[in-house]
Amino acid sequence: MNKPATNKPTVHVVPEHTVEIITNSGEGAQKCAQIFGQTCAKMGNGVWTVEIIPAEIEPPHHTVTSTSGNIIRFGTEKVTNWGDRSKLAIAFNDQVCLSRHRLNSFDDDCIILQESLWENHEDEAIRKMYADAMEEMSSKNYRFIQVPIEEETLKVVDNPSHGKNMFALGLLAEIYQRDLSIIEKQIAHIFHKKPPKVTELNVQLVKNGMAWARENLDFQFDIETVPADETRVVMNGNQAAALGAVAAGMEMCAMYPITPATSVSHELAAIIENYGGIVHQAEDEIAAAGVALGASFGGKVALTVTSGPGMALKTEFLGLAIMTEIPLVVLDVQRGGPSTGLPTKVEQSDLLSSLYGQHGDAPRVVMAPRSIEECFHTMVTARRIAETFRCVVIILTDANLATGVQQFTKPEFDIRWQQEPIDFSPVPEGLRPYDWDHETGLSRRFVPGTPGGAHTVTGLAHDEFSNVSYHPDSNELGCKMRSRKLAVFQSTLMPPEVHGDQEGDLLVVGWGSTQGAIDEAVDRARKGGLKVSSCQLSFISPLEPGLKEIFSRFRKIMTVEINYSDTVGDPYITEETRRYGQLAWLLRAHTLVDIDCWTSCPGQPLRPNDIYNSIIAMSEKGASK
Amino acid sequence: MPFEERKAAALDAVRSRIDQFHSSLIVTSDQVRGLLSGTGKTPEDQNETLGFFAKGKMNMERFASFAPKGPSIEAGAEAPVRAAQEVLKSLMDEGDDLFVIKTVPGRGLGHQLSVRLAHIGRAFAAARVVALAKNDAYKEDKHAATLERFPYSEWNSSERALTPALVVEVSGEDFKPSAIVPLLDTNMKIVFNVTGDAPAAALSRVISPRVFVQQETGDENLEAFAAFNGIAVAAFLPDTAVSFVHDPSAGSTTYERFKSITFPKEVRKRAIGGISPAQQAEDYTLLESLSVPPEIAGEAASDPAGKLSAWLLSQTDLSNLSA
Numbered sequence A: 001m002n003k004p005a006t007n008k009p010t011v012h013v014v015p016e017h018t019v020e021i022i023t024n025s026g027e028g029a030q031k032c033a034q035i036f037g038q039t040c041a042k043m044g045n046g047v048w049t050v051e052i053i054p055a056e057i058e059p060p061h062h063t064v065t066s067t068s069g070n071i072i073r074f075g076t077e078k079v080t081n082w083g084d085r086s087k088l089a090i091a092f093n094d095q096v097c098l099s100r101h102r103l104n105s106f107d108d109d110c111i112i113l114q115e116s117l118w119e120n121h122e123d124e125a126i127r128k129m130y131a132d133a134m135e136e137m138s139s140k141n142y143r144f145i146q147v148p149i150e151e152e153t154l155k156v157v158d159n160p161s162h163g164k165n166m167f168a169l170g171l172l173a174e175i176y177q178r179d180l181s182i183i184e185k186q187i188a189h190i191f192h193k194k195p196p197k198v199t200e201l202n203v204q205l206v207k208n209g210m211a212w213a214r215e216n217l218d219f220q221f222d223i224e225t226v227p228a229d230e231t232r233v234v235m236n237g238n239q240a241a242a243l244g245a246v247a248a249g250m251e252m253c254a255m256y257p258i259t260p261a262t263s264v265s266h267e268l269a270a271i272i273e274n275y276g277g278i279v280h281q282a283e284d285e286i287a288a289a290g291v292a293l294g295a296s297f298g299g300k301v302a303l304t305v306t307s308g309p310g311m312a313l314k315t316e317f318l319g320l321a322i323m324t325e326i327p328l329v330v331l332d333v334q335r336g337g338p339s340t341g342l343p344t345k346v347e348q349s350d351l352l353s354s355l356y357g358q359h360g361d362a363p364r365v366v367m368a369p370r371s372i373e374e375c376f377h378t379m380v381t382a383r384r385i386a387e388t389f390r391c392v393v394i395i396l397t398d399a400n401l402a403t404g405v406q407q408f409t410k411p412e413f414d415i416r417w418q419q420e421p422i423d424f425s426p427v428p429e430g431l432r433p434y435d436w437d438h439e440t441g442l443s444r445r446f447v448p449g450t451p452g453g454a455h456t457v458t459g460l461a462h463d464e465f466s467n468v469s470y471h472p473d474s475n476e477l478g479c480k481m482r483s484r485k486l487a488v489f490q491s492t493l494m495p496p497e498v499h500g501d502q503e504g505d506l507l508v509v510g511w512g513s514t515q516g517a518i519d520e521a522v523d524r525a526r527k528g529g530l531k532v533s534s535c536q537l538s539f540i541s542p543l544e545p546g547l548k549e550i551f552s553r554f555r556k557i558m559t560v561e562i563n564y565s566d567t568v569g570d571p572y573i574t575e576e577t578r579r580y581g582q583l584a585w586l587l588r589a590h591t592l593v594d595i596d597c598w599t600s601c602p603g604q605p606l607r608p609n610d611i612y613n614s615i616i617a618m619s620e621k622g623a624s625k
Numbered sequence B: 001m002p003f004e005e006r007k008a009a010a011l012d013a014v015r016s017r018i019d020q021f022h023s024s025l026i027v028t029s030d031q032v033r034g035l036l037s038g039t040g041k042t043p044e045d046q047n048e049t050l051g052f053f054a055k056g057k058m059n060m061e062r063f064a065s066f067a068p069k070g071p072s073i074e075a076g077a078e079a080p081v082r083a084a085q086e087v088l089k090s091l092m093d094e095g096d097d098l099f100v101i102k103t104v105p106g107r108g109l110g111h112q113l114s115v116r117l118a119h120i121g122r123a124f125a126a127a128r129v130v131a132l133a134k135n136d137a138y139k140e141d142k143h144a145a146t147l148e149r150f151p152y153s154e155w156n157s158s159e160r161a162l163t164p165a166l167v168v169e170v171s172g173e174d175f176k177p178s179a180i181v182p183l184l185d186t187n188m189k190i191v192f193n194v195t196g197d198a199p200a201a202a203l204s205r206v207i208s209p210r211v212f213v214q215q216e217t218g219d220e221n222l223e224a225f226a227a228f229n230g231i232a233v234a235a236f237l238p239d240t241a242v243s244f245v246h247d248p249s250a251g252s253t254t255y256e257r258f259k260s261i262t263f264p265k266e267v268r269k270r271a272i273g274g275i276s277p278a279q280q281a282e283d284y285t286l287l288e289s290l291s292v293p294p295e296i297a298g299e300a301a302s303d304p305a306g307k308l309s310a311w312l313l314s315q316t317d318l319s320n321l322s323a
Helices: A029-043 A094-102 A124-137 A149-153 A164-175 A180-190 A196-216 A237-247 A262-275 A285-297 A308-324 A351-356 A372-388 A399-403 A472-490 A512-527 A547-551 A582-591 A608-621 B003-013 B015-037 B043-049 B060-066 B075-093 B095-099 B109-120 B122-134 B140-147 B157-161 B177-183 B202-206 B223-227 B277-291 B304-315
Strands: A010-013 A016-024 A046-052 A067-075 A086-091 A106-115 A143-147 A219-222 A232-236 A252-255 A278-281 A302-306 A328-334 A365-367 A392-398 A405-409 A504-511 A532-537 A539-541 A554-561 A596-599 B100-102 B166-171 B189-195 B212-216 B232-236 B243-246 B258-262
Touching (some): A016 A029, A016 A046, A016 A094, A016 A164, A029 A046, A029 A067, A029 A164, A067 A094, A086 A164, A094 A124, A106 A164, A143 A196, A149 A164, A149 A196, A164 A180, A164 A196, A164 A219, A180 A196, A232 A237, A232 A399, A237 A262, A237 A328, A237 A392, A237 A399, A252 A262, A252 A285, A262 A278, A278 A285, A285 A302, A285 A308, A302 A308, A308 A328, A308 A392, A308 A472, A328 A372, A328 A399, A351 A365, A351 A539, A351 A582, A365 A372, A372 A392, A372 A405, A392 A399, A392 A512, A399 A512, A504 A512, A504 A582, A504 A608, A512 A532, A512 A554, A547 A582, A554 A582, A554 A608, B003 B015, B003 B166, B003 B189, B003 B223, B003 B232, B015 B075, B043 B060, B075 B122, B095 B100, B095 B109, B109 B166, B122 B140, B177 B202, B177 B232, B202 B212, B202 B277, B243 B277, B258 B277
Parallel strands (some): A010 A219, A016 A086, A086 A106, A106 A143, A252 A278, A252 A302, A302 A328, A365 A392, A504 A532, A554 A596, B100 B166, B166 B189, B189 B232, B212 B232
Antiparallel strands (some): A046 A405, A232 A405, A365 A539, B212 B243, B243 B258
């Protein structure tokens, strides 16, 4: 085990680093990481952070299951994903450290600043746990540095649980030479509602952490900062989606709390009333969908926010929205499933249920923002699509985008995003509530109160007058018109961009939040001489046009997704029994191209290196069309 | 009940009316916004409505060809419509304050309420201006001023039906309810929160068959006032005043409509705000005479029908009436 040195530190210049702060739940790792990430971003580094959150609210401390924390990847260039393994970690105990080791989260030569309290703890059981953990981790070449985090914290505050995180922040500030004045401002901002003394103590802890690192560590890392020439904002995907909803002029968000979507409504609740809107917490997921649908029927711009289990419950009302052609935007922040699954973890497994989880024929638009920035902008577009095509628009983000933090160019608000779509002018005589244009399936939306627009709304099959009708022709026409709208909408889409060469041996196709990791892996493979490109889909239903033509330019197509697929060769798994990744299923059916897939569902974002390895494996397989 | 509690109770009692008015403001504002959005017809406008996400992913021009063609106005009519929109927005921004009047001593109760209603009436003027602009009938010299002031006397019956409620804070010296009688039409609801000494029967002069009137001196709530569908006036007064509820829905004759009445033990005999003790006494007597059941007298008192009438009246529950 390495011990701290007192010599002048060696400064290592690196383009980027990934850092973990890992603690028991409730020890402030998120706050420490939040301030550190914000500071890096403000100084001009690219940043991406990922939360490590236990699913349980208060798991037992000092166990491998209690790990809470945050991963911060930051670098000179823009950072688009959480990267590969961590280069440096601050661990508040051996067990949380062990849990990350078991997940292969640390680089082989990772520097781990570990709380020194446990090695010689008075409790023999704890000493043994520590020794066992260190033994298990000795298989790697980690450099452990024992840091008296608690002891040093107690010099400033009485309760170390309310201060160790700030001491850790001080360690990071010194190691990465962060600007203390920015940190001080961040701390003051976070604790602005508390007495000034709280800010003073926290700043003092940071300073003590910096001093300790200065005196005891023999290394520093220099990651060049490039101050931005534009105004940027730093936030997570849920915050971005909430702000996007306000920018899009959404007036009502009906929801029921569900991880990891709840914070969208928290963000909205804090601001939406300033813009004339409301957040309604309904009694359950079903009611939330109903309230949003009712608001939309009444002429408001409505949104409902949920995650997979909530989507399952909302199904009935989504069907009603589709049948009645009432616009509705649904934000599904995906998590692991089925059932309650992995509440706080990342998965992209709601794709097919979003498309087809409905009885009857129920066409809807499904979109997938690919970055935190797009979480903001998607809301504007989704609203417009829903209103123009009188349809349900489902936005699929996931826990990776929802809780990850990234900086991006501050959106310049445009009032035209909020253009009011409702035509209250008297309905011309003879115009019917579903007076479909037989070519496009489009019809005018009648909002209650529109002179001459009174009609009965029904979830039953209906004719153009909105009268219940079981006539075979009537139902056929309704299905045709609702489906036609999707085709018409698809005609407004453009083929997706291909990242890299426009033709080659392998095209990696992804959707949603995996774009950053996929592009990084592809770039790495291309540097190694492989003819690989990537294509990230934003629209899943309808699919963007031209896919078959794009696929025809590559020898092999492979989707990369965070969901489950079988591996041929596993027991009972053959080409015939194999189940594919969800996008792969869809693309195979849509294009009749023999598309392969590499998927993984570890409950965490994909790492570029893992994707890179799958690219190498697929290339070595050398399959042809 | 402390003053601030009375104010809160008053606002609670008129909340549904305030919400209704606010709702009308919002709907009208939405309609105006929709109208104005139709003025952005350039390709750039259409592109921007889809937002940044669509750039490079969608053919915005094509999308715009499918977008509903909302209502629109001629370019020349945009200015008055935008002015109307500003009026609506400013009224919405005032929130509850729009409906609360802190009267200035000595300036006349009726005048101050009329001024506030003319201010509120700008909402109706805004809706009128929009309609006029849409139909190319807007005349700057004739209609622009209505956005500044649109008096109650010019509101039509539909607008009066949407009359919001008012909560008025006034001193007893200035509390002369007869001044508000011209405003009691259609759906008007007013709650007075009176400070200092006030005439004991101040609201007696506004009692009429279809007007709900309540004088309150204690901690009684305004539930019946709030629930009444029509013209209603209530006042919180000091405990030297009469407390009563005159509810038009309670009966066809005047005394039946008095659901409760309690007279004070002692009435101060001094002029208040220029109303002499004699005038106050007259109001007090008026209230007494209105609230007491008729007695059968003369020949009627001795004939069988008269006796029966008297007996029936005696069986009527007037237990909470006192003289």
